[in-house]
Amino acid sequence: MAACAASSAAVAGSAFAGATSCRAERRNAGKASLALRNGLLSGTSSLGSCLPNELGNSYGSLRVSSSKTRHARLVTFALIAQKAEYIWMDGQEGKKGIRFNEMRSKTKVIPRPLPAGSTNFPEWSFDGSSTGQAEGNNSDCILKPVYSCPDPIRGDHHVLVLCEVLTPDGKPHQTNTRRPIADLLSEDVLEQETLFGFEQEYTMFAKSGHPYGWPEAGYPPAPQGPFYCGVGLEAVYGRPLVEAHLDACVKAGLKISGINAEVMPGQWEFQIGPAGPLETGDHVMIARWLLHRLSEDFGIICTFEPKPMQGDWNGAGAHTNYSTKDMREEGGMAAIKAAIEKLSKKHKEHISAYGIGNERRLTGKHETASIDTFKSGVADRGASIRIPLPVSLAGKGYLEDRRPAANVDPAKFRNSEGAAENQSRHPEVTFPVAKPECPATL
Incomplete structure (x- = not known):
């Protein structure tokens, strides 16, 4: 480039x-x-x-x-002249079928370039009646830039600009789930130095609507198992797109920490984090946009559908790691267990924000706990909240929330852990605040 x-x-x-x-x-x-x-x-x-x-x-x-x-x-x-790709969410993830996602974007030419990382890009408008965010007789919605990074696809000095959606009077749109997180980050919350990570699983489909790499009629040559972290043509489908996406995320400066092939063939995941509350969500949404954008070039459809294939196949989740300063210090296991206890009391409330169609995935099978049950355990992938074995041995670290679906809004699902952890200081905070997951290095 x-x-x-x-x-x-x-x-x-x-x-x-x-x-x-x-x-x-x-x-x-x-x-x-x-x-x-x-x-x-x-x-x-x-x-x-x-x-x-x-x-x-x-x-x-x-x-x-x-x-x-x-x-x-x-x-x-x-x-x-600089090309700035304005990116926003229409708030309809999971509502338009597996062929469509919630990402929207359009390009603005900036005569006097601004550096990547700036939020001083001009506000812009779009037709909200065409995205399900406004009525036709009053259709203008406002895009407010809140994060920018280098554009790894166009290269040079071009940028990707993540935006919040505002109503014409400048108030956060009802689909703007990022703003409440920013409002939540008071000094006493920031003192906890919360870190998050996000395991974003996704499934590839061919244009025909059949899982990518699968035989046109029927199923792969083996039940799931040999495909997880596999290598070789018989086990791995779609790696060129996965590698291109990883490169793009790195060049964009996102805190991507890894990739791997998942249990179901044609299913992959990438991890974002560790990072702070707003940073994690912003990086996840840019990484999602890059995945969908690059999928165009490869002739592949990527979906965050929680259960893309019925039967004896794993669903797709967004496992969440969460850690506070207290959890990471000596004796942190006490803080981890206290957070799990608080999470158990808000299970139904959190589930309601953890993605559309999640009931098809959380069945108690395929490495999930039943959607109606809350349980925790060490190294238990069938638990709602898992304490990784290295954390248990060290007596400090982080917890993993395995309930969120792949199509969860990484802002709306803000951090059930964070809300529960800060409940004593902020009794009014009862919404989930979950955030993304990373490898066992948090």
């Missing part, structure tokens, strides 16, 4: 060299191309002062002396 940028910059330099007038503009354009090649496109650079007048001064009246000069200026603009 960097080679493409350098090649494009060389084209710009060549075009300017061919111009026979406006020597000062040629010098400025040369500086702009050099700045681009050296990666100086950031909100704090002086690149704007290196541009020809019409580019450096809000694109004022053009002073053109030849067609070559016009072409050169257009090339320079194309190199410098």
